[in-house]
Amino acid sequence: xxxxxxxxxxxxxxxxxxxxxxxxxxxxxxxxxxxxxxxxxxxxxxxxxxxxxxxxxxxxxxxxxxxxxxxxxxxxxxxxxxxxxxxxxxxxxxxxxxxxxxxxxxxxxxxxxxxxxxxxxxxxxxxxxxxxxxxxxxxxxxxxxxxxxxxxxxxxxxxxxxxxxxxxxxxxxxxxxxxxxxxxxxxxxxxxxxxxxxxxxxxxxxxxxxxxxxxxxxxxxxxxxxxxxxxxxxxxxxxxxxxxxxxxxxxxxxxxxxxxxxxxxxxxxxxxxxxxxxxxxxxxxxxxxxxxxxxxxxxxxxxxxxxxxxxxxxxxxxxxxxxxxxxxxxxxxx
Amino acid sequence: xxxxxxxxxxxxxxxxxxxxxxxxxxxxxxxxxxxxxxxxxxxxxxxxxxxxxxxxxxxxxxxxxxxxxxxxxxxxxxxxxxxxxxxxxxxxxxxxxxxxxxxxxxxxxxxxxxxxxxxxxxxxxxxxxxxxxxxxxxxxxxxxxxxxxxxxxxxxxxxxxxxxxxxxxxxxxxxxxxxxxxxxxxxxxxxxxxxxxxxxxxxxxxxxxxxxxxxxxxxxxxxxxxxxxxxxxxxxxxxxxxxxxxxxxxxxxxxxxxxxxxxxxxxxxxxxxxxxx
Amino acid sequence: xxxxxxxxxxxxxxxxxxxxxxxxxxxxxxxxxxxxxxxxxxxxxxxxxxxxxxxxxxxxxxxxxxxxxxxxxxxxxxxxxxxxxxxxxxxxxxxxxxxxxxxxxxxxxxxxxxxxxxxxxxxxxxxxxxxxxxxxxxxxxxxxxxxxxxxxxxxxxxxxxxxxxxxxxxxxxxxxxxxxxxxxxxxxxxxxxxxxxxxxxxxxxxxxxxxxxxxxxxxxxxxxxxxxxxxxxxxxxxxxxxxxxxxxxxxxxxxxxxxxxxxxxxxxxxxxxxxxxxxxxxxxxxxxxxxxxxxxxxxxxxxxxxxxxxxxxxxxxxxxxxxxx
Numbered sequence: 001x002x003x004x005x006x007x008x009x010x011x012x013x014x015x016x017x018x019x020x021x022x023x024x025x026x027x028x029x030x031x032x033x034x035x036x037x038x039x040x041x042x043x044x045x046x047x048x049x050x051x052x053x054x055x056x057x058x059x060x061x062x063x064x065x066x067x068x069x070x071x072x073x074x075x076x077x078x079x080x081x082x083x084x085x086x087x088x089x090x091x092x093x094x095x096x097x098x099x100x101x102x103x104x105x106x107x108x109x110x111x112x113x114x115x116x117x118x119x120x121x122x123x124x125x126x127x128x129x130x131x132x133x134x135x136x137x138x139x140x141x142x143x144x145x146x147x148x149x150x151x152x153x154x155x156x157x158x159x160x161x162x163x164x165x166x167x168x169x170x171x172x173x174x175x176x177x178x179x180x181x182x183x184x185x186x187x188x189x190x191x192x193x194x195x196x197x198x199x200x201x202x203x204x205x206x207x208x209x210x211x212x213x214x215x216x217x218x219x220x221x222x223x224x225x226x227x228x229x230x231x232x233x234x235x236x237x238x239x240x241x242x243x244x245x246x247x248x249x250x251x252x253x254x255x256x257x258x259x260x261x262x263x264x265x266x267x268x269x270x271x272x273x274x275x276x277x278x279x280x281x282x283x284x285x286x287x288x289x290x291x292x293x294x295x296x297x298x299x300x301x302x303x304x305x306x307x308x309x310x311x312x313x314x315x316x317x318x319x320x321x322x323x324x325x326x327x328x329x330x331x332x333x334x
Numbered sequence: 335x336x337x338x339x340x341x342x343x344x345x346x347x348x349x350x351x352x353x354x355x356x357x358x359x360x361x362x363x364x365x366x367x368x369x370x371x372x373x374x375x376x377x378x379x380x381x382x383x384x385x386x387x388x389x390x391x392x393x394x395x396x397x398x399x400x401x402x403x404x405x406x407x408x409x410x411x412x413x414x415x416x417x418x419x420x421x422x423x424x425x426x427x428x429x430x431x432x433x434x435x436x437x438x439x440x441x442x443x444x445x446x447x448x449x450x451x452x453x454x455x456x457x458x459x460x461x462x463x464x465x466x467x468x469x470x471x472x473x474x475x476x477x478x479x480x481x482x483x484x485x486x487x488x489x490x491x492x493x494x495x496x497x498x499x500x501x502x503x504x505x506x507x508x509x510x511x512x513x514x515x516x517x518x519x520x521x522x523x524x525x526x527x528x529x530x531x532x533x534x535x536x537x538x539x540x541x542x543x544x545x546x547x548x549x550x551x552x553x554x555x556x557x558x559x560x561x562x563x564x565x566x567x568x569x570x571x572x573x574x575x576x577x578x579x580x581x582x583x584x585x586x587x588x589x590x591x592x593x594x595x596x597x598x599x600x601x602x603x604x605x606x607x608x609x610x611x
Numbered sequence: 612x613x614x615x616x617x618x619x620x621x622x623x624x625x626x627x628x629x630x631x632x633x634x635x636x637x638x639x640x641x642x643x644x645x646x647x648x649x650x651x652x653x654x655x656x657x658x659x660x661x662x663x664x665x666x667x668x669x670x671x672x673x674x675x676x677x678x679x680x681x682x683x684x685x686x687x688x689x690x691x692x693x694x695x696x697x698x699x700x701x702x703x704x705x706x707x708x709x710x711x712x713x714x715x716x717x718x719x720x721x722x723x724x725x726x727x728x729x730x731x732x733x734x735x736x737x738x739x740x741x742x743x744x745x746x747x748x749x750x751x752x753x754x755x756x757x758x759x760x761x762x763x764x765x766x767x768x769x770x771x772x773x774x775x776x777x778x779x780x781x782x783x784x785x786x787x788x789x790x791x792x793x794x795x796x797x798x799x800x801x802x803x804x805x806x807x808x809x810x811x812x813x814x815x816x817x818x819x820x821x822x823x824x825x826x827x828x829x830x831x832x833x834x835x836x837x838x839x840x841x842x843x844x845x846x847x848x849x850x851x852x853x854x855x856x857x858x859x860x861x862x863x864x865x866x867x868x869x870x871x872x873x874x875x876x877x878x879x880x881x882x883x884x885x886x887x888x889x890x891x892x893x894x895x896x897x898x899x900x901x902x903x904x905x906x907x908x909x910x911x912x913x914x915x916x917x918x919x920x921x922x923x924x925x926x927x928x929x930x931x932x933x934x935x936x
Contacts, residue, residue: 052503054632069630073509085500089522098518099508150508349735350742354749356809361752363775364764378778424646427639432632439643446654448863448920450870452889453913456664456896456906457657460674480653487646506631512638541757543873544889548897559759563877575767582760593755594748601747601817 002062002076002153002187003028004049009058011044018044020211021058031180031188035198036208037234043158045208046191050156051075062154073099078147079156082163084139086131086146092118093127096146117148120182121175137168144179155183157190161197177201195235199223207231229330232257238287240324241298247272248325253333257324260287260301263316270315272298276308290316361586368579375576389580398553399581402561406585409471409546409557410539413478414486414532421486422528426516428487429494430502440491447484451544454480462549473549474557478542482535489534489603493527494520530603533596537589558585658913665907671900684907701907709883710891710908711915717800717887718868721807726861728808729815730853734845736816737823754813762877765806769793799882803875807868815860822856823849862923869916888912 004026011019018041026032034042047053049060051072060067067075086095093114100110118124121141131139140160147155157176161169177200180188192198198205199219207214207222207230215227219235226232232240240257248256265288274292288308289297300316308314325333366379371386393399427433428440458480462473497520505519521528546557556564562581565574593600629637665684669677686700701707736747753761768775771791780786792802826849834844872889879885892912896905 051631054630071631071634072507079507081500081504083500085504087501087519102509350746353732354746357750357753360764360768363768367767376773378775420646420649423642427642431635431639433636433639446650448866450912450916452892452909454654454657454661455909457660460660461657476653479649483649512635543759559757562763563759578763582763586756586760590752590755593751597748597751604817
């Protein structure tokens, strides 16, 4: 429900600056993902929005109202934590109802809202259980349920999937995506270090690095038109290939980036040649690692299943309009 | 090699046996003595030779000993309840709120718990006279606070620090004030720690001697340690070893039982107070 | 906390609103206040008064009639007409220096032996064997017994005529006549040391054990695979790793030993050989009606302990606050 504006937000712990002046608009009902390597300040930024940390300077505005000095419970937010953070001595019902009880909600109203949220997440049959009697996935649902019950205008997720195993992670990711479709008018902010999660969930992604915003945009914008060498390398799997020196100079840039799916294997008209040093077969795709004399082997996605023996010399040709060229400072040349 | 191993393990179990024997024997011998009267008392026995309850009858029926036990119970329980009450909120503040001077405050509290009690004896004596509580249980309850309060604050702070941060933050987002966090969220999680800390503080208060000796003047207001220390026989030169041992066994058995029941927790509490530097 | 660009509305309301951190600090203040008041009342104020008394000549029965006499309780001198100087005060009192010497000797010897024995017991308990839980329970017994009770128990066992210790030693042929352990000047300190070591070694052992159990097992396995001699493993691996835990345990014990009172009061009353600083100051304070003089001695004990703690923390760079974890 809320339009969130950050105006030159800064946060320092003592002499150490963690957030170095961030300007960002998050639209009403949007699913925004903060992504970046560890230590980039993404969690701190989320905690500033939640009110768990105090903003050193700048403004945080929800729907035109300044939030800087408001305590978390008055901001209309709900938060899902990495470790679930359920109250271990309370059963599921009490876990979900705790906030409502503190807000002096009537027992009938409390029960109605808890049951509605529980039905939505299919945990209605677990209401009497204690957290330790639940599986990891169930616990995370309860944590989400506790957040839903608060009927927030902003929903905050702090790496909610990183404690789950791989299979459960995919299932819960889908769950969160569904939640976003069901709660169209709730703004969601989601922190992760996993760019796959970011790409699959986000309406827009905000890439952070060392306390500043590198780029904000839709997943496809970031993927296709990265604003910096850092974003180009961070978004996408496998990582974008980077070529330096002579190989890049041939294309008039300091660093040349090309994604693995934008390289064709050709016999004639090849631009680069080299031997296959390793192949990864993932079933649907094969990735070839080719040594073309660059610093790192270049990764090439090979459609189809033609076996290329180890050591074979092949020719490669990048797709011309998918070349990413960067100058010495890592800014794109367009 | 096998002979060496046998010797090694025999040596090891010998060491274990010696440790256990040395640890347990004095108390075993006290029990033995407590069942002996008359001349049997003055013959050295290594195994029980008589089962005479008269020492226990003497200590329980005559004199002020039962009254002393009640005094000790009252003093120790009140001291501990009071210290825990103050320590729970204080340790929350020390463990979980960032504020300037927190480290210094913690060091001060630790320093107070290591105070030589004799250094405050004169001042406490004046204070107790001034408050007009000399020779009452309140004198002990007040003075015992000097070691129970810092100890409970210190141990509870280390326990409180180990509680997960995210649970507290979830409660903050749910709208819980610090008071609600302590009472509704942390206290239910801290019960084991409270029991341990309370028990250790209780033992400390139960065993205290210097203040109890100094701040009481009549037999009926003494606590157990003072009563046992000053227990005298019919004549000046005859120490009533039988009844002393009976009294000792009576006040020690419940303590040992408690310690054995809460063994693991006590070890955790002791190390929380000590090792986690 | 100043905001240069407060363009949005409601600055007036905001000024009254506390943010989370401010709210928590305020709550922390109120949570700490009762404890601090209490500690001030029972520790800081009495300490201040005790020190104050040491500079006066008050007596037990009239605490408010004394007057300020400066350092006279500590040291004063008067030159007689004959030219001889008479020194007075605690600092030239042989009884006081005897007590200081007794206390230091007792503390050093008892803590050293307790540390070594405690480490040995901890090493035994750290091994896996059947009945380990029982043994651990057994060594808790001396710790759980009140000091007064253990003093009484041992003074019965160390009794010169009927004591079981003399009987054992006679039967083993280690002595040829009964020893008056607690009464004789030569053995009184030994008796006190025996009881104190018996009672407090378990505490040391438990703290050492906790330290030992924090050492990952695979370190030992790696050493075993490499064929390192167990003694070398102990001195090069175990000891350095338990050293921090040991340091803390030693300082706790040392502080305890320096203020020892109850054990000696019961076990060897009035023996010159075991009179410690705590014993002698209480004697003067309460029993001999030299209240101010006793205050001076207790103040000196406090000063000695304070200096010891400061030196230890400075030398050991010890972080007792637990903040560094």
